[in-house]
Amino acid sequence: MKVISRLATAGVFAVSTALTGAVAFAADYTLTISSWAPPTHGINAKMWPTFTKMVEDATDGRVTADLKLGIAPPPAQFDLVQDGAADLSIIFHGYQPGRFVTAKMIELPGYEGSAEAASVAYWRAYEKYLKQADEHRGVKLIALHTHGPAQLHTHEKVTQLDQINGLKLRVPGGVGSDVGAALGATGIQVPAPKVYETLASKAADGVVMPMESRKGFKLTEVAENVYEMPGGFYRGSFAFIMNEDAFKNLPEDIQQALEEKVFGEPLSRAIGQVWDEIDQEGRQATMDAGNNSINEASDADRAAYQPVADEVTASVIEEVSKTGVDAQAARDFIAETMKNYGK
Structure with a gap:
């Protein structure tokens, strides 16, 4: 079996999964995925398996993927892939402030629609407007997506908007941090895998995250109350990225x-669909918690x-x-695409 991965496994905490069964054993090429979310989180339990099945189906089983966890923290994933230590990863743009400015366009409050609609609109806006900024140079961008509308999760109940003023909140970077500051909250920026311990230790009063986090990061245990703004306070921006050489080393027919x-x-559409599913699972976990x-x-x-x-959007x-991007046109394009998605 030819293996594209260059990742040494000795001494690294990693979880490997035969994502789609026997096909993996027949593959000619195995791509190594680095992922940072918990093993049972929807990113690892559903998104990467969805990706792998799509790859196997498209290549008649000649290419598969091997998922490894815990290789590096979330902010290091871009450089990890660029350097060739892994073939693929998922990145959250907000973890590296200033590096992915155009990603903020999909994070703006006020968009109406599902994560699927947002993810499709995001990719189309990237192709039409955002691509010229070349913010993913050094890796191959293979998908863009968002999570569902982000809501406020706290231990003490919040029922009014003005109660957010003065709270110490974990914010993700990007527009999420902009919104927190505009509402008078003190922002604490920690990666999502650290959210549970941040809340359990009372280092923060709450977090602003999508509903999937109720289950994916066990917020039902440490942030029992949700303050829900219809449409959310923001949406988070993610990308699936691939090492350029790993792609170039595949045969031309497989590349095509x-x-x-x-x-x-x-x-992008498939991953957005998954996020809609896990948002519903997070909501159900909240209702079932008692x-x-x-x-x-x-x-x-x-x-x-x-x-x-409006103030955050204008800023x-x-x-x-x-950056040279027609930001107003991009924003209007995303809103219109989401509004008409599926019609």
């Missing part, structure tokens, strides 16, 4: 099959949040415009 059937919009609550923002709070959202459009 992956480009046509997997990479880009097909994979001591959890979901408190929806009132009409007055929705109205009070709109000027905050981001100005920031992204400095």
Whole structure:
């Protein structure tokens, strides 16, 4: 079996999965995936298996993938792939402030629609507007996606927007951090895998994350209450990336099959669908917990949040415009694509 991975496994905590069974044993090429979320999180339990099945189907089983966890912390994943220590990874753009400015366009509050719709709109906006910024240079970008609308998760119940002022909140970077600051919260930036211990130790009053985190990061145990803003406070931006040499080393017919059937919009759509599923699982876990609550923002709070959202949006459009991207056009394109998605 030819193996593209150059990752040494000795001394590294890793979890490998035969993601789709016997096909993996017949593959000619095995790509190594580095992932940082917990083993049971939807990223690892559903997204990477979805990716691997798409790759195997597109290449008639000639290419598969091997998932490894715990290789490096989330902010190091881009450089890990660029350097060839792994073939593939998922990155959250907000973990590296200033490096992925145009990613903020999909994170803005006010978009209406599912994670699937947002992810498809994101890829199309990238192709039409954002690509020229070349912010993923050094790796091959193979998909873009978002999580669902981010909500506030706290131990002490929050039922009004003005209660956020003065709270110490874990924020993710990107627009999530901008929104937290605009609402008067003190931001603490830690990667998602550290959220549970951050809340358990009372180092933060709460976090702003999508509903999947109720299950994926066990927030039902340490942040029993959700304050839900319809449409969310923001959406997080992710990318699936691949080492350029790992792709170039595949035969040309396999490269073509992956480009046509997997990479880009097909994979972005599939990952967005998965996120919609795990958001629903997180909501159900909250309802099943017994001591959890979901408190929806009132009409007055929705109205009070709109000027905050408008201010953050205007600031981001100005920031992204400095990269040479037509940020207003990109924002309008995303909103329109999401609005009409599936119609």
